[in-house]
Amino acid sequence: MFSREFGRGVQPWMENLLLPGKFIGNPSLSVVVSQYMTSLRRRRVRAGEIVASARAIDETTLKAIYDSDSSVCPDIYQVVSRRAQKTGKEWAGKSIRAMLFLFYILSFLCLLRSDETLRIKWEWIECDTDATGNPRIKLSLPFRKTHQTGGIAPFWLYGNPKKPWLCPVRALSNWMLCNGNVPTGYVFRSKQSAKTFSLRGDKMMSSASFMECFRRHLLEVGIDPRPYGTHSFRRGGCQYLAMVLRWPIRNICSWGGWADSFDNPGTIFKYLLSLSDSPSVQREDYFNPNRSKCDPCGECGRTCWCA
Structure with a gap:
């Protein structure tokens, strides 16, 4: 916006040495602005705001x-x-x-x-x-x-x-x-x-x-x-291994390179569940006996959700 629309170029924002009090360059490339944007996410979390993760690809x-x-x-x-x-x-x-x-x-x-x-x-x-x-x-x-x-x-x-x-x-x-x-x-x-x-x-x-x-x-x-x-x-792959291939959590952690000590279980949980993800099952279908079948298993051929 500043570069193309306002014609401020791509030079860093700085004070004009010939005209004290006047600034030249691109304001978005200011050191102060960069530091502010770097810490903005952390300060929003500390203020109690819930930061939604990127939606998982499926x-x-x-x-x-x-x-x-x-x-x-x-x-x-x-x-x-x-x-x-x-x-x-x-x-x-x-x-x-x-x-x-x-x-x-x-x-x-x-x-x-x-x-x-x-x-x-x-x-x-x-x-x-x-x-x-x-x-x-x-x-x-x-x-x-x-x-x-x-x-x-x-x-x-x-x-x-x-x-x-x-x-x-x-x-x-x-x-x-x-x-x-x-x-x-x-x-x-x-x-x-x-x-x-x-x-x-x-x-x-x-x-x-x-x-x-x-x-x-x-x-x-x-x-x-x-x-x-x-x-x-990364999030979609984690959910695919857990919910489609039904890998144990330990295998997912080992495959993805997470710590074997499980000292931070919240990390893997954030990959498996997020507010940004679309629900995979409608509320009324959890116990619906006529719920549509899933894709057939490559080994046993079953299409029920309890396979």
């Missing part, structure tokens, strides 16, 4: 995005106007969508923070097969927010042909096909236009660029993007 939303991307034609280089990019599906081509969906899957299944996913490099990913020939991916992160010096257990992800919208092997293959050259450097590249990305391995996609693409993805499938944020995938 499997249904990922499936809707997957189906929407499947209808997009392969990339053919052509000039796309900015007006066209703001409407319809012209904001991203097939390759950009493949890269974004791999981001969604890895963040969702591995319970990663957005900055951890953005910094993934190709040399951290290994592809092989298990003893039965099922393709799998090994993701080895050298550091995380809670493990700054390493010692992180790798993530093993397997193919899921029954649910392609949750198949990390398919998502990785699609992005590698769009990548074209030998993959090196960062997996998630800087977006240059609707259908092109940076070919340089040292050009990582920024968090702001990712959030813009994520919001456009949600709008495309008819979902209001305002309640969602960069933490939506």
